[in-house]
Amino acid sequence: MKMNGARILLESLKREGVDLVFGYPGGTVINLYDELMNVREIRHILPRHEQGGTHAADGYARATGKVGVAIATSGPGATNTITGIANAYMDSIPMVIVTGQVPTPLIGNDAFQEVDIIGITRPITKHSFLIRHAKDIPTIVRKAFYIARSGRPGPVLIDFPKDVQISQAEFKWPETIEIRGYKPNLEGHQKQVEKAVEMLLVARRPVMYVGGGVILANAATELTELARTLQFPVTTTLMGLGAFPESDPLALKMLGMHGAYAANMAMTHSDLILAVGARFDDRVTGKIATFAPHAKIIHIDVDPTSIRKNVRVDLPIVGDTKDVLVKMIDCLKGQTEKVAAQHSAMEAWHEDISGWKAKHPISYKQSTSVIKPQYVIQKLRELSEDDAIMATDVGQHQMWTAQFFEFNQPRTLLTSGGLGTMGFGLPAAMGAQAAYPKRQVICVCGDGGVQMNMQELATMVQHRLPVKIVVLNNNFLGMVRQWQELFFDKRYSQTCLELPMDFAKIAEAYGAKGLKADKPSEVEQVIKEGFAHDGPVIMEFKIAREEKVLPMVPAGASLNEMVLNA
Amino acid sequence: MQHTISVVVENEFGVLARVSGLFSGRGFNIDSLSVAPTSDESLSRITIVTRGDDAILEQITKQLNKLVDVIKVLDFSEDNAIERELALIKVAAEDESRAEVLRIVDIFRAKIIDVTPKSYTIEATGSPIKINAILDLLRPLGLKELVRTGSVAIGRGAKGWKG
Ligand SMILES: Cc1ncc(C[n+]2csc(CCOP(=O)(O)OP(=O)(O)O)c2C)c(N)n1
Ligand SMILES: [Mg+2]
Numbered sequence: 155m156k157m158n159g160a161r162i163l164l165e166s167l168k169r170e171g172v173d174l175v176f177g178y179p180g181g182t183v184i185n186l187y188d189e190l191m192n193v194r195e196i197r198h199i200l201p202r203h204e205q206g207g208t209h210a211a212d213g214y215a216r217a218t219g220k221v222g223v224a225i226a227t228s229g230p231g232a233t234n235t236i237t238g239i240a241n242a243y244m245d246s247i248p249m250v251i252v253t254g255q256v257p258t259p260l261i262g263n264d265a266f267q268e269v270d271i272i273g274i275t276r277p278i279t280k281h282s283f284l285i286r287h288a289k290d291i292p293t294i295v296r297k298a299f300y301i302a303r304s305g306r307p308g309p310v311l312i313d314f315p316k317d318v319q320i321s322q323a324e325f326k327w328p329e330t331i332e333i334r335g336y337k338p339n340l341e342g343h344q345k346q347v348e349k350a351v352e353m354l355l356v357a358r359r360p361v362m363y364v365g366g367g368v369i370l371a372n373a374a375t376e377l378t379e380l381a382r383t384l385q386f387p388v389t390t391t392l393m394g395l396g397a398f399p400e401s402d403p404l405a406l407k408m409l410g411m412h413g414a415y416a417a418n419m420a421m422t423h424s425d426l427i428l429a430v431g432a433r434f435d436d437r438v439t440g441k442i443a444t445f446a447p448h449a450k451i452i453h454i455d456v457d458p459t460s461i462r463k464n465v466r467v468d469l470p471i472v473g474d475t476k477d478v479l480v481k482m483i484d485c486l487k488g489q490t491e492k493v494a495a496q497h498s499a500m501e502a503w504h505e506d507i508s509g510w511k512a513k514h515p516i517s518y519k520q521s522t523s524v525i526k527p528q529y530v531i532q533k534l535r536e537l538s539e540d541d542a543i544m545a546t547d548v549g550q551h552q553m554w555t556a557q558f559f560e561f562n563q564p565r566t567l568l569t570s571g572g573l574g575t576m577g578f579g580l581p582a583a584m585g586a587q588a589a590y591p592k593r594q595v596i597c598v599c600g601d602g603g604v605q606m607n608m609q610e611l612a613t614m615v616q617h618r619l620p621v622k623i624v625v626l627n628n629n630f631l632g633m634v635r636q637w638q639e640l641f642f643d644k645r646y647s648q649t650c651l652e653l654p655m656d657f658a659k660i661a662e663a664y665g666a667k668g669l670k671a672d673k674p675s676e677v678e679q680v681i682k683e684g685f686a687h688d689g690p691v692i693m694e695f696k697i698a699r700e701e702k703v704l705p706m707v708p709a710g711a712s713l714n715e716m717v718l719n720a
Numbered sequence: 721m722q723h724t725i726s727v728v729v730e731n732e733f734g735v736l737a738r739v740s741g742l743f744s745g746r747g748f749n750i751d752s753l754s755v756a757p758t759s760d761e762s763l764s765r766i767t768i769v770t771r772g773d774d775a776i777l778e779q780i781t782k783q784l785n786k787l788v789d790v791i792k793v794l795d796f797s798e799d800n801a802i803e804r805e806l807a808l809i810k811v812a813a814e815d816e817s818r819a820e821v822l823r824i825v826d827i828f829r830a831k832i833i834d835v836t837p838k839s840y841t842i843e844a845t846g847s848p849i850k851i852n853a854i855l856d857l858l859r860p861l862g863l864k865e866l867v868r869t870g871s872v873a874i875g876r877g878a879k880g881w882k883g
Pocket of ligand 1: 604626
């Protein structure tokens, strides 16, 4: 059957199982939006800014594991998605972004609202397509989704000129697609796996170092099984939180710049690091020269470029982390005696670790007069549901959430790791809530970043997305202020947000609920009331203004040179 | 160390930008780059001369392979490939130096492709080392203009990479 290009695109999205998109109309997508009225199966959420829409699609993808879809018009609509695309790229989030483009004959003429969005986003997309003919749309959409979700996932952009949206073609969904230059290596090499298992079984001070790749590959169950079988301690990156239950005695919690003392000490003293879906980012390794000086490193990753990019690796295994972990578990099945022998040989190591955990647990000084942010996070954990989804913004509050909110399930933390994007949390939470209307979705923000995409409160109210927004208000761009305090002689250049804002009133103005607490004794009541409300809420907590995130490995220092209390 | 990498890519618009963008974005060096379609019209071949230690070269090859439009990456060395370059050289040639230029052209089996009373334009092909050598001899006589294609390379032996 013949249809116009706009309809072909929407039909193609349906074939890919898309039932929800986040988008914003404009001149070059007006035809697409007109057709959308005829396609009931696709729910559309209208954010109040394209950046919000892109982060929402990202949050949706993180929470569900499905490909998030965002739509924007050409020119300013397209450029507004850039931060959202870069954010998804850095954290390997599967997303498809459809941008309108000026009619094909006008491309290159500096036409009204024309930008070369493919050129602008080339370094921050996994791939991109310009649609030239309506007949190509199904194949392009299918390729875009396949590229976005397979291998190391990432955002793919489709640029869709207005004239192609109008032109007619036959809708033919391709049974198969072939991309000759793209063949992600998913199967771990069996021989490498066997070699790795041999190394695992002779280690005496092993650590499993786990990143977001495990969550992206839906391999948390396998990872947990392997760790428990081997009785290996497990540390996770910020992106890996939730891949292994932090309530488990084997959990070392997060490592790196604001990681747990025990995790960083374990890495430093380890004789074998099993890295799974993690990329040895500088926030994790500290000074490279002194990173894990005694350890052999086994690195499992689906992306060969991640291997040996930052650190030497003794045994690389390229493959889907789930596939490799399953092979390792199978390989261990016949070796129960060796496994048992190793358990006893690791006793001294487990004692060392318990010692480090006891010596410097992640902790804070409670106060009766002023609200400590860490206390708020602990209360949030205590009062929230086990499967609650936690989104964060970027700053001190993000690190406190990572440290004090115990993450026990994959896909329950949505946070901007690679790009560190202020303004991400609120719209990401909105995207997750749109995916799971019944689940509890919480968003912890700072007073700075919450104002970067605050407009999405309107979207939450309009689409009945009952996100529980927590603002930890220190009247500072706290994380930067902390660096200024520690490394710039307390010269607080442009980090003081002195204006006495009333976040509760802003919530009310949007038609949401606003609550606030000034004293520790009010915290529990506010959280309970906020959680009980069935619409979006802002809960503002006036916190200790100069509280710091500790411990801390100063940038460029070694992992074992932690500032524990300053 | 200098390295010649041959990249077989989809012959589509934007592909060269992706490849060169990868080099500039990640701070990899490009000493020369040449690109043209192959006998299979859907494919292009890009030859890049780059520099770096083993770790950098490993990253370059892996990153190139990661691009969706890249079909094959061949890392050439002196023993497994033949490398050639073409140079068009405009050199001053008056009075006694006219004969000298002709002698040099003859020795290097180059060709004169344009003549004026004051200059010769020379076409030279060969390995980059040979091109550098002829240039070293011509330079003292007065180089007016130099255009080089950059290296192209092909693997040695009977086996070909189709396309
Ligand atoms: C878009 C963007 N701009 C600037 C920064 C740099 N930055 C990182 S944390 C931070 C402070 C955040 O302040 P706030 O949102 O109040 O959170 P707090 O650290 O106080 O918890 C800033 C400015 C950033 N990460 N993202
Ligand atoms: Mg703040």
